[in-house]
Amino acid sequence: xxxxxxxxxxxxxxxxxxxxxxxxxxxxxxxxxxxxxxxxxxxxxxxxxxxxxxxxxxxxxxxxxxxxxxxxxxxxxxxxxxxxxxxxxxxxxxxxxxxxxxxxxxxxxxxx
Amino acid sequence: xxxxxxxxxxxxxxxxxxxxxxxxxxxxxxxxxxxxxxxxxxxxxxxxxxxxxxxxxxxxxxxxxxxxxxxxxxxxxxxxxxxxxxxxxxxxxxxxxxxxxxxxxxxxxxxxxxx
Numbered sequence: 220x221x222x223x224x225x226x227x228x229x230x231x232x233x234x235x236x237x238x239x240x241x242x243x244x245x246x247x248x249x250x251x252x253x254x255x256x257x258x259x260x261x262x263x264x265x266x267x268x269x270x271x272x273x274x275x276x277x278x279x280x281x282x283x284x285x286x287x288x289x290x291x292x293x294x295x296x297x298x299x300x301x302x303x304x305x306x307x308x309x310x311x312x313x314x315x316x317x318x319x320x321x322x323x324x325x326x327x328x329x330x331x
Numbered sequence: 332x333x334x335x336x337x338x339x340x341x342x343x344x345x346x347x348x349x350x351x352x353x354x355x356x357x358x359x360x361x362x363x364x365x366x367x368x369x370x371x372x373x374x375x376x377x378x379x380x381x382x383x384x385x386x387x388x389x390x391x392x393x394x395x396x397x398x399x400x401x402x403x404x405x406x407x408x409x410x411x412x413x414x415x416x417x418x419x420x421x422x423x424x425x426x427x428x429x430x431x432x433x434x435x436x437x438x439x440x441x442x443x444x445x446x
Contacts (some may be wrong), residue, residue: 227385252432261439262421267432275426277435308419313432318363318382320432322375327385 220245221308223312223323238307242310250274250313252320253285258318263307268293269315284299297328305330306307309322333358333424337437345445350394350409352440354422357403363425364405366396370418378420381405392416407422417444 224243233237244251253265264277268287285295297304307325314321356362362383367375381388386398395429396407403420419441426433 227373250432252434254434261438262423262434264426264433264435269432277433282421311390311432311434315431318431319377319380320365321377321436324374 220258223310224274224322225308225310225323225326227326228324229327229329231331232300234300234302234313234323234330237296238328239294239296239298240308240310240328242293242295242312242323244293244310245313245314245321248312248314249291250315251287251310252313253293253295253298254309254322254326255306256305256309262309265295265315267313272311333426334425335422335434335435337420337422337440339440340438341443343443343445344412347411347413349369350407350412350416350442351388351441352407352420352422352442354396354405354437355403355408356405356422356424358424359422363435364396364398365423365425366390366394366405366407367421368392369421369439375421378407399429412442414444414446419443 227316252267266276267274279290282298287293309325310323334357356431365380366378379388381398389395422437423434
């Protein structure tokens, strides 16, 4: 079974731009979560989607948004990028029956 | 609200020595607890999880962890460290409210293994 796939792996954006990151969960998993990892703040929960509905949201500004498609693939978007948005963005796929969460390799975003 | 505290941001051991990484949690409900490992420039890999079935949990790569409710701890151990164990380790607790994908992470412990 393929793991969690995130694209792109690396990207550089300029302040004020927007970015869209993509995540394909493990086949059969309908729950997808997103996390931001920075050296200063560590790993922080952004939001979770299940069956195309946002189930929970972390404490991030409205510039951070996401969505999930009918095939469970998910995207997250960050608008009006700030330098502080530079981070590793991790997508996670949940096996709800086993209560196990699997992470992808992440997307490294650098804002300059 | 749930929280996780990992004692020691850096731990250094010699190859072949015992590895002990400490994790204490705070939870108002019976917790689900996890240990993840992160190698440089990679995502998180699940080492093991506690979901109330057994207090001693065995994971991959020879790691295990023991859930101690009275101490609110879930320390990670490995009897004999290997060079390939050098990585950052994260303890996490599942947040309440039925959101299974919402984990609260500790700050992480970076493990160094000396030859």
